[in-house]
Amino acid sequence: MRDTRLRPGYVLPIIVIAQFAGTSLWFAGNAILPDLDKALSLPANALGIITSAVQLGFIAGTLTFAFLTIADRFSPSKVFFTCALLGSIFNLGPLFSTGYEVILSFRFITGFFLAGIYPIGMKIASDWHEKGLGKALGYLVGALVLGTAFPHLIRDLTGGLPWKYILIATSSVAVMGGVAILAGVGDGPFRKRGSKFDLSIIFKLFRHNNFRNAAFGYFGHMWELYAFWAFIPFILRYYNASAGTDLNVPLWSFITIGAGSLSCAIGGHVAMRFGSKKVAFAALALSGICCLLSPLLFMVPVGLFILILLIWGMAVVADSPQFSTLVAQTADKAYIGTGLTVVNSLGFAITIVSIQLLTWLDSLIAPDFLFIVLLIGPAFGLVHLGRVGTEK
Structure with a gap:
């Protein structure tokens, strides 16, 4: 009962809404890619490069935050607000310059400040939850999923309006999310203030078997997740071409990615009964099966x-909040924020490899067989997830 008395009912909804708002910056560049392609005649690998620019920026940001233990030394709510504001500003960069290299730079910087939104949002949630963290993170990652899908919906709704409105909309929403966190959510009662910067903290975290195996399971999950998300419009366009259909690509991209928010929330509730490890294992196994059977999809x-x-859209992300829960549960309590941040950083580094691999293989093999490569991640993740000991 102690956990509930210390946490007002409005705290989790505010964190969830703010997380959705802030992470809407993530795929804003992907949503406007067809328009940029018409204006700039982008190279064939532009999808992989623009997506990877955000991922690389996120990695740089998370590494910086981890090395400086920012999530554990400073007020997470203030860090979230600051990064939402700065990320929104740089998200608007293409409004003022549409050079390809400049756009990549703006996407990189936007990704850098997303490191102060996604992992910090999880840190804030963990500071407010002594119990039920898996359910809380289920809603939180669900918000990330909807935020990631949101630019595709804006693109569909704005119809023939210029692509600049997508950037303006996502930046405006992200700023409002930062304000909501700053005004409505303070530091949680279970927050433990970390010490000054110490590089050895990261190595100490990975010496613990449970933390390491939970992290490795998450890495396998990340190999598949963002590569699948980034290529959903590609999958839809290829199916339209091969099957002679006329599916609405932006709308179905939003629905496919957004469906994962429902599975994250449901998975969080199921985890309350069966545990985060079992939920993560089931979801990762199902998404692995989808990878294996992907040639039949077309x-x-x-x-x-x-x-x-x-x-597939539901299974591919349903395990994400449960992996984050396992990482938080197995990390040193004084360095949960740093643990989440560094694991996120390494996980997103892996997404660059898988995205670029798919981009390269697209010129070598038929799209029908492209996504079998993603099976590597679930297979690796399941092996290590099975080694995680009893949850705390």
């Missing part, structure tokens, strides 16, 4: 295609 009728895509 041969089925449109109704079955949509169904399989939605199942």
Whole structure:
């Protein structure tokens, strides 16, 4: 009961809404890619490069935050607000310059400040939850999923309006999310202030078997997740071309990614009964099966295609909050923020490899067989997840 008395009912909804708002910056560049391609005649690998620029910026940001233990030394709410504001400003960069290299730079910097939104949001949630963290993070990662999908919805809703409105909308929403956190959520009662910078903290965290195996399981999950998300419009366009259909690519991209928010929330509730490890294992196994069977995806009728895509979209991310829960539960309590941040950083480094690998393989093999490569991640993750000991 102690946990509930110390946490007002409005805290989690504010964190969830703010997380959704802040992470809407993530795929803003992907949503406007067709417009940029028309204006700039982008190279064939632009999808992978622009997505990787954000991921690389996120990695640089998370490494900086981890090395300086910012999440543990400073007020997480103030860090979240500051990064939401700065990320929103740089998200607007392409409004003032549309050179390809300049756009990549702005996406990199936007990714850098996302490091103060996604992991810090999880840190804030962990500071307010002594119990039920898996359920809380289920809602929180669900918000990330919706935020990631949001630019695709804006693109669909704005119709023929200039692409600049997508950037203005996502930046405005992100700023409002930062204000909500700053005004409505203070430091949690279970926050433990970390010490000054100490590089050895990161190595000490990974010496613990449970933390290391939870992190490795998360790395396998990340190999698949963002590569799948980034290539969803590609999958839809290729299916349209091969099956002769006319599916709305922006709308179905939003629905496919956004469906994962529902599975994250449901998984959080299920984890309250069965534990985060079992939920993560089931979701990772299901998404692995989708990878294995992906060549069949382009041969089925449109109704079955949509169904399989939605199942994959739900399975691919349902384990994410539970992996974060396992990482938080197995980390040194004084360095939960640093543990989450460094694991996120390494996980996103892996996404660059998988995204670039798919981009390269696209010129060598038929798209039908492209996504079998993603099976590497779930297979690796399941092996290490099975080694995680009893949850605390």
